[in-house]
Structure formats: C-alpha cells, structure tokens
Amino acid sequence: MQSFTALSAQFEAKFNKRHFPEHTPTLYDPAQYILGIKGKRIRPICVYLANELFAPVTDDAYYAAASIELFHNFSLIHDDIMDKAPLRRGLPTVHEKYGHNTALLAGDVMFVTAYENLGSISAPYLPRSIEIFNKTAKEVCEGQQLDMDFENMAHVSLDDYVKMITLKTSVLVAASLQMGAVLGGAGLGNQNHLYEFGKNLGIAFQIQDDFLDAFGDAQKTGKQQGGDILANKKTFLLIHAREQGDASINARLDELLANNAPDKVPQVLQIFKEVKADEWCNALKEKYYQIALQHLDEVAVLSERKTALQQLAADLMMREK
Amino acid sequence: MQSFTALSAQFEAKFNKRHFPEHTPTLYDPAQYILGIKGKRIRPICVYLANELFAPVTDDAYYAAASIELFHNFSLIHDDIMDKAPLRRGLPTVHEKYGHNTALLAGDVMFVTAYENLGSISAPYLPRSIEIFNKTAKEVCEGQQLDMDFENMAHVSLDDYVKMITLKTSVLVAASLQMGAVLGGAGLGNQNHLYEFGKNLGIAFQIQDDFLDAFGDAQKTGKQQGGDILANKKTFLLIHAREQGDASINARLDELLANNAPDKVPQVLQIFKEVKADEWCNALKEKYYQIALQHLDEVAVLSERKTALQQLAADLMMREK
Numbered sequence: 147m148q149s150f151t152a153l154s155a156q157f158e159a160k161f162n163k164r165h166f167p168e169h170t171p172t173l174y175d176p177a178q179y180i181l182g183i184k185g186k187r188i189r190p191i192c193v194y195l196a197n198e199l200f201a202p203v204t205d206d207a208y209y210a211a212a213s214i215e216l217f218h219n220f221s222l223i224h225d226d227i228m229d230k231a232p233l234r235r236g237l238p239t240v241h242e243k244y245g246h247n248t249a250l251l252a253g254d255v256m257f258v259t260a261y262e263n264l265g266s267i268s269a270p271y272l273p274r275s276i277e278i279f280n281k282t283a284k285e286v287c288e289g290q291q292l293d294m295d296f297e298n299m300a301h302v303s304l305d306d307y308v309k310m311i312t313l314k315t316s317v318l319v320a321a322s323l324q325m326g327a328v329l330g331g332a333g334l335g336n337q338n339h340l341y342e343f344g345k346n347l348g349i350a351f352q353i354q355d356d357f358l359d360a361f362g363d364a365q366k367t368g369k370q371q372g373g374d375i376l377a378n379k380k381t382f383l384l385i386h387a388r389e390q391g392d393a394s395i396n397a398r399l400d401e402l403l404a405n406n407a408p409d410k411v412p413q414v415l416q417i418f419k420e421v422k423a424d425e426w427c428n429a430l431k432e433k434y435y436q437i438a439l440q441h442l443d444e445v446a447v448l449s450e451r452k453t454a455l456q457q458l459a460a461d462l463m464m465r466e467k
Numbered sequence: 468m469q470s471f472t473a474l475s476a477q478f479e480a481k482f483n484k485r486h487f488p489e490h491t492p493t494l495y496d497p498a499q500y501i502l503g504i505k506g507k508r509i510r511p512i513c514v515y516l517a518n519e520l521f522a523p524v525t526d527d528a529y530y531a532a533a534s535i536e537l538f539h540n541f542s543l544i545h546d547d548i549m550d551k552a553p554l555r556r557g558l559p560t561v562h563e564k565y566g567h568n569t570a571l572l573a574g575d576v577m578f579v580t581a582y583e584n585l586g587s588i589s590a591p592y593l594p595r596s597i598e599i600f601n602k603t604a605k606e607v608c609e610g611q612q613l614d615m616d617f618e619n620m621a622h623v624s625l626d627d628y629v630k631m632i633t634l635k636t637s638v639l640v641a642a643s644l645q646m647g648a649v650l651g652g653a654g655l656g657n658q659n660h661l662y663e664f665g666k667n668l669g670i671a672f673q674i675q676d677d678f679l680d681a682f683g684d685a686q687k688t689g690k691q692q693g694g695d696i697l698a699n700k701k702t703f704l705l706i707h708a709r710e711q712g713d714a715s716i717n718a719r720l721d722e723l724l725a726n727n728a729p730d731k732v733p734q735v736l737q738i739f740k741e742v743k744a745d746e747w748c749n750a751l752k753e754k755y756y757q758i759a760l761q762h763l764d765e766v767a768v769l770s771e772r773k774t775a776l777q778q779l780a781a782d783l784m785m786r787e788k
Binding site for chain 1: 490548572590593597604609612
C-alpha cells in the first residue's frame with residue numbers, strides 16, 4: 147500500500163503532459179491551460195487508493211483517474227463561465243483569459259478527451275467504467291442545475307441542499323473510489339461501501355467548506371471572510387439559521403441579504419452564532435464523517451490496507467483552508 | 468435494402484421518445500426541447516444506410532445513430548450559444564428559451580446521453596465505435612474553433628476554408644457512414660470509402676449551402692437572400708471573389724464589407740457574378756460530388772445495393788432549400 151503522496155507522484159508523472167494535439171492551438175492551448183492550474187488531484191488519487199486496496203494498480207487505473215480529472219476540469223471551465231468567475235486558484239479563468247466562446251469549446255473538447263482516456267480502459271472493465279462515469283457525469287450536471295435553481299428560490303430546505311451538494315461535488319469523489327474498486331477487482335459490496343465512503347466524505351468536505359468561508363482564518367484560507375455571505379449564497383449555515391431562527395431572526399436575515407450594508411458579514415455571522423449554526427455545522431460534519439468511516443470500515447480488506455484512505459479523510463476534515 | 472424514408476421511419480419509431488429522466492426538469496426539459504425541433508436526421512439514417520450495404524441493421528445501428536444525432540444536437544445547442552442565434556428552424560434556440568447557463572448545461576448533459584447510447588453498442592464493436600466517435604467529436608470542436616478564428620481574419624484561403632468546413636460539418640456525416648459500415652461488418656477498405664464518400668458529399672453540401680444563401684430563391688430557402696453577405700461571413704463565393712478579383716474588386720469588397728450600405732447585397736452579388744463565382748461554385752460542388760460518387764462506386768458490394776445512398780446524394784445536390 148502506497149501513501150497519497152507516493153500515488154500522487156505516480157499519477158503526476160503520467161498526467162503532467164500535453165493532453166491535446168499541437169495543431170489548432172486556439173482551441174487546445176486554453177484546454178491545456180487549466181490543467182496547469184493544479185489542484186490537489188484528490189479524485190484521481192482516490193481511484194488509485196481504492197484500486198490498491200484490492201490489487202496493484204495497472205494502466206487502467208491511470209486511464210480512469212485521468213478521465214475523472216479531465217472531466218473535473220471540464221466542469222470547472224463550464225462552471226466558471228456560468229458563475230462569471232474571474233479567478234480560479236488565483237489565476238484567470240479560461241473564459242477570462244481566452245474569451246467565452248473558446249472556453250465553452252475548450253470545455254467540450256476536454257470532455258471528449260476525458261472519454262478518450264476512459265475508452266482506453268481494457269475491455270473487461272470498460273462497460274462498467276463507462277456506466278459509472280456516465281451516471282456520475284449526468285448527476286454532476288443535475289447538481290449544477292439545482293445550484294442555479296436555488297439561486298432563484300427564497301428558501302431551500304436542508305434536505306434539498308444536501309441533495310444538491312451530493313450531486314454537484316460528492317458523487318465524483320464517490321465514483322472515483324468506486325471505479326478504483328472496480329479496477330482492483332472488488333465485489334459489488336465493497337464497491338458500494340467505497341462509493342458511500344466517498345459520498346459522505348464529500349458532503350462532510352462541503353460542510354467544512356461552508357464553515358471555513360464564514361468562520362475560517364482568512365490568512366489561512368486565502369479567501370475573503372464571508373464571501374458566501376456577501377454573495378447571498380445558500381450555505382449549510384444560512385439554511386440552518388433560516389430553519390432554526392424565529393420570525394425576528396428571519397426578518398433580520400431578509401433585511402441583511404436585501405441590503406449590502408457595510409457590516410453585512412459581521413451581522414450575519416452574529417446571527418449564525420446566536421442560533422449556534424457554527425456548533426451545529428461541526429456536529430453535522432462529524433456525523434457525515436463518521437458515516438463515511440463506517441463504510442470504509444465495512445470494506446472487506448485487512449484494516450491496515452485502509453490507512454492511506456483514513457489519513458486522507460482525516461486530512462480533509464481537519465483542513466483549515 | 469430499404470429506402471431512406473423506410474429507415475427514417477424505423478429510426479424515428481425508437482428515437483422519438485424522452486431521452487432524459489423525468490426529474491430535474493429545469494435541466495432535462497430544455498435538452499428534450501431541441502430534439503423536438505426535428506431536422507432531416509440525415510446523419511443517423513446514414514448509419515443505417517451504410518450498415519445495410521453489408522448486413523441487416525441491429526440494435527447497435529440504433530445506438531450508434533442515436534449517439535450521433537444526440538451529439539449533433541449537443542453541438543447545435545452550444546453553437547447557437549456561441550453564435551448568439553435567436554432561432555433554429557423557425558423556433559427559439561435553447562438559450563433563447565431557457566437562458567444561457569441552462570442551455571450550456573443542457574448541451575453538456577446531451578453529450579453524456581450521446582455517450583450513454585454509444586456505450587450500449589455491443590462489445591465487439593464498442594472500442595472501434597468509441598474511437599471513431601471521439602476522433603470526430605474533437606474534429607467538430609476544431610472546426611467550430613477555426614470558424615471563430617476566421618471571423619477575426621481579413622483573408623482566408625480556399626484550402627483553409629475547405630479544411631474548416633470539412634471539420635465543422637463533413638466529418639460527422641463521414642463518421643456516420645463509417646460507423647454504419649463497421650456495424651455491418653465491412654472491411655477497412657469499404658469503411659474508408661464510405662468515410663470519403665460522406666466527407667466529400669458534406670463539402671459539396673456546404674458549397675451548395677453557400678451558393679443558395681446568395682443565389683437561391685428566398686421563397687424556397689425560407690431565408691433572407693444574402694444573409695451571409697450581410698453578416699460578412701466567409702463563404703466559398705467571397706473567398707473565390709477575393710482570390711480571383713483584382714485590386715479594384717478587392718477594394719470594392721473592402722468598402723462594401725466595411726459599410727453596411729442599403730444595396731450591399733446586390734452590390735456584392737454583382738461582384739460575385741463579375742468574377743463568375745456562381746459558375747465556379749457549381750463546378751466546385753460538382754467536383755466534390757463526383758469524388759464522393761467515385762468512393763461510393765469503389766465500395767465492394769453489388770451496385771444495386773447502393774441505390775439509396777446514390778439517391779440521398781443526388782437529393783442533397785439538387786436541393787433548392
């Protein structure tokens with residue numbers, strides 16, 4: 147069993163290359179550009195980690211991991227267009243740098259490239275891999291649509307918000323683990339436990355994301371404190387405050403969200419504390435984290451093989467940025 | 468061997484359904500909407516026709532045909548966004564009816580649905596079908612990007628324009644025929660001849676398209692005469708006029724394109740006639756049509772089996788709209 151760091155280096159050694167033809171640079175350079183804005187590559191490494199629970203990784207794991215990372219980057223390009231986001235990890239987004247239409251098309255061609263890698267998976271694993279990939283890709287689109295639908299709704303229930311978060315971000319982590327399990331030759335039970343581990347971990351991750359935006363240390367997160375509050379975004383905190391707060395608290399929230407007063411962020415944070423949304427948020431995160439760990443526990447391999455995944459989960463929970 | 472009409476009915480009987488889940492209608496209804504704006508379904512029927520040259524069609528032909536028709540509709544949604552087109556076949560485009568972001572996402576999920584159908588092709592034909600599909604999908608994106616690049620260029624050579632047209636429109640017809648041949652069990656030689664037949668037919672089709680825009684009967688085409696001229700679009704006619712015209716003609720064209728005078732269309736048409744661009748256009752169309760027919764002729768099956776494809780090609784060449 148190799149560590150996250152070792153598998154990450156193994157993945158990067160193959161993935162860190164030009165993924166597109168040299169010709170038609172007006173299309174392919176923008177696609178390649180976003181791959182250079184590197185994230186933690188958590189999803190592709192999850193493919194490797196899940197595969198390694200059951201069997202040594204082969205080229206198939208690389209193709210699956212690459213297809214998922216390319217899909218993730220395709221969705222980032224298109225999401226950034228939809229959100230009109232100027233920056234991604236401190237660098238200009240693709241549409242900001244190369245224009246709207248080229249970004250749209252660079253996303254499309256990135257998606258095809260994801261399928262090219264997926265199509266390279268060897269025949270015995272190909273149909274099941276395609277099935278997982280397609281199901282997940284549709285769910286990610288559904289999640290993004292729900293997120294946009296929620297923007298136009300005054301109130302969103304916690305259940306609906308969890309559903310949206312699950313589709314938009316968690317299922318791709320879950321599918322990465324599931325696909326790794328498939329490639330490692332795991333049975334259906336183990337595949338499903340890894341899927342549920344990833345799904346619940348993803349939800350816990352997003353709860354932490356919402357929490358850090360409000361209560362994190364701006365110096366550590368590198369983001370403006372209360373960015374979600376300023377943008378009137380539905381978050382776990384806001385939804386809880388709405389659901390727990392009485393009429394007076396909801397009236398104050400209505401007022402604060404309707405008018406961008408200079409003290410909007412501290413005022414909303416004050417309400418969050420009044421209804422103990424911070425404590426509730428941490429408890430909810432812990433709940434999903436524990437469900438995730440239970441599923442990992444149920445995976446029928448020797449427990450010492452699970453150390454790297456346990457470590458990854460713990461790191462994601464404890465992160466301050 | 469069945470006729471285009473018979474195969475078209477066979478395809479429609481299966482394809483004319485809801486292709487998406489009932490849930491998340493804010494995402495899936497817009498995707499379903501464009502499938503209702505029916506075109507001639509030339510591409511999917513090409514899959515059937517090519518398959519039938521060699522063997523009776525099976526479910527695989529449907530899945531291939533559906534994947535190509537869904538891909539085609541995905542590209543229409545995204546192209547219409549890029550072109551800011553308000554109408555498609557007389558009806559509002561997806562982004563016009565449902566908004567930009569939803570249209571972008573509906574296109575993405577249509578693309579996944581194309582791959583779902585492709586993934587249903589039976590195992591022996593699956594890898595080759597995916598290979599053809601992915602190659603073609605990338606080329607279509609390249610063609611669209613080149614088309615956008617050309618908008619910002621003062622002059623485009625005939626070769627470059629043919630290359631763009633080939634990628635943007637012809638390769639999908641070519642790939643439809645090729646995939647049909649693959650599913651019919653054709654050898655590589657026959658596959659390639661059908662590909663070349665489709666590619667050259669597609670180029671001839673686009674030449675006719677450019678010609679009709681300028682010299683067609685508006686009552687028959689249903690479009691404003693000279694729409695391409697008004698939009699300063701590079702077309703076969705304009706490129707030829709630029710290449711054949713002397714300095715004085717190019718100066719007149721520069722003047723006409725820079726200023727939208729009320730008589731711009733008749734003035735540009737006058738130049739096209741002076742340099743005999745209309746005659747040249749018809750001769751060029753005929754050249755590609757004949758190359759296409761030669762490739763069809765080379766396909767090693769009894770010539771009476773080719774009647775439906777010959778008829779389709781002739782219909783496309785003689786069309787007045």
